[in-house]
Amino acid sequence: MxxxxxxxxxxxxxxxxxxxxxxxxxxxxxxxxxxxxxxxxxxxxxxxxxxxxxxxxxxxxxxxxxxxxxxxxxxxxxxxxxxxxxxxxxxxxxxxxxxxSPEAVAEHAVAMILTLNRKTHKAYNRVREQNFSLTGLMGFNLFGKTVGVIGTGKIGTTFCKIMLGFGCKVIASDPFENDELKLRGIQYLPFHEVIKQADIISLHCPLTAENSYLINTSAISAMKNGVILINTSRGGLINTKDVIEALKKGKISALGIDVYEQEQKLFFKDLSGSIITDDDIQRLISFPNVLVTGHQAFFxxxxxxxxxxxxxxxxxxxxxxxxxxxxxxxxx
CATH class of the missing domain: 3.40.50.720 (NAD(P)-binding Rossmann-like Domain)
Incomplete structure (x- = not known):
């Protein structure tokens, strides 16, 4: 065979x-x-x-x-x-x-949150240049923050449990509610209510025709000012241009993506010697509060x-x- x-x-x-x-x-x-x-x-x-x-x-x-x-x-x-x-x-x-291994993707999502919040990637580069200043590295405690989880399949469920361990309040949206998570104190709410309440939003749902561009201008307008958005699921869940506008206005304070809607032209390739003509990914990479990894979460x-x-x-x-x-x- x-x-x-x-x-x-x-x-x-x-x-x-x-x-x-x-x-x-x-x-x-x-x-x-x-x-x-x-x-x-x-x-x-x-x-x-x-x-x-x-x-x-x-x-x-x-x-x-x-x-x-x-x-x-x-x-x-x-x-x-x-x-x-x-x-x-x-x-x-x-x-x-x-x-x-749902733990692989869930842990990567957590790593992105911690990196963006505590700015460890910036601190690493500073110290290598013998710059030990703390200016601009201020973060916040995850303890007590509200984390919104969109999709509580195996990966989303694992992510929820990890965030509970940080002392976060976890709310979730999924057509199929997980009784185990509810017993742990996680509250299921409609999608728009979750994104309205959450300080951090993490996407863990599959991409379907119904939820393409789930995160768009309308959804972003309902979010808290300064929300952190994480996507380790599928790139097509996010309208990249709308998110770029939200980053420019400060509506989204930090973005972590391991997936991208046009990733088939970029990810899993060494393009370090090439001119990348995708203006959206170039714009995202230019933001100091954006972390992009190349579909690495499963790895x-x-x-x-x-x-x-x-x-x-x-x-x-x-x-x-x-x-x-x-x-x-x-x-x-």
């Missing part, structure tokens, strides 16, 4: 080969999957394994089906980049990894091990017509 990996990096090869207990033949391509490369998939490829910036349109899926591909495996939780109706039409099974030893093991087990089960134990991993 053969799996072809797209958007593959050296670390993908290391972890998938380490966890290949199923005798898969594996091939790793650095290019992303899209209409430009789908025709290069050779007959005899049983499965393709893709990541967040691969584009599985109806055209791509039709081409994969013609070449005999039976499974599309997403080595991530999000699936907004896959045309599921097309996959169903062409009888290709689609699976994902919904539950890999821990534990998470990569879980992603590889879970993905290979699921693909093996699907190709062998075995029952999948967790329904949440199957999309089609």
């Amino acid at each position: 053969k799996i072809l990996f797209f958007s593959a990096k050296p670390y993908d090869k290391v972890f998938f080969e380490r966890h290949n207990h199923y005798a898969f033949e594996m091939e790793f391509w650095e290019t992303h999957l899209g209409p430009h490369i789908a025709n290069a998939v050779k007959p005899g490829t049983d499965a393709v394994c893709v990541f967040v910036n691969d584009k599985l349109t109806a055209e791509v899926i039709k081409t994969l089906a013609e070449r005999g591909v039976k499974v599309i495996a997403l080595r991530c939780a999000g699936f907004n980049n896959v045309d599921l109706e097309a996959a169903k039409k062409y009888s290709i099974r689609v699976c994902r990894v919904p539950a890999y 821990t030893e534990e998470a990569l091990s879980e992603i590889a093991e879970s993905t290979l087990l699921t693909v093996s089960s699907l190709l062998s017509n075995k029952v999948i134990e967790e329904d949440s991993v199957l999309l089609v």
Whole structure:
């Protein structure tokens, strides 16, 4: 059985080969999957394994089906980049990894909050230049602050528990309320009420057609002045231009993003010798109160091990017509 990996990096090869207990033949391509490369998939490829910036349109899926591909495996939780109706039409099974190390992403979100608040990134650079002044490094105690969490799936739930440990008041918005969190004192409120009350807002929901640009001018206007906004979920949840205006006016006091709506052109690449023509990301990077990481939140030893093991087990089960134990991993 053969799996072809797209958007593959050296670390993908290391972890998938380490966890290949199923005798898969594996091939790793650095290019992303899209209409430009789908025709290069050779007959005899049983499965393709893709990541967040691969584009599985109806055209791509039709081409994969013609070449005999039976499974599309997403080595991530999000699936907004896959045309599921097309996959169903062409009888290709689609699976994902919904539950890999939620601690990895949740802890990264917390790290962004702490960095932006206490300005440790600035202090680090100052001290290296023998500047020990504290001017401009003032932060605030997290204890007692109200943290609004949008989405309380596995990652959002983990994030809520961490913030409770800081002594924060945590409020949340999600169509499906978590009884365990409610027992811990977390209050569920409508989205607009959460963003109205919160000192810090962290996004942990999937991207859907309904919540695209969830954070826009209207939503921002309802927020507290000086709110901190964190997004480790999907770039399309935020209207970047609207957030830039809010940063310029001071409505948003700090922004931490590990995702970006046009990240497929930037992230996972070394562009240090290139001219980046994306004016929005250049503007964001220029703000002293903005922290951008390149889709790094998932990037821990534990998470990569879980992603590889879970993905290979699921693909093996699907190709062998075995029952999948967790329904949440199957999309089609």
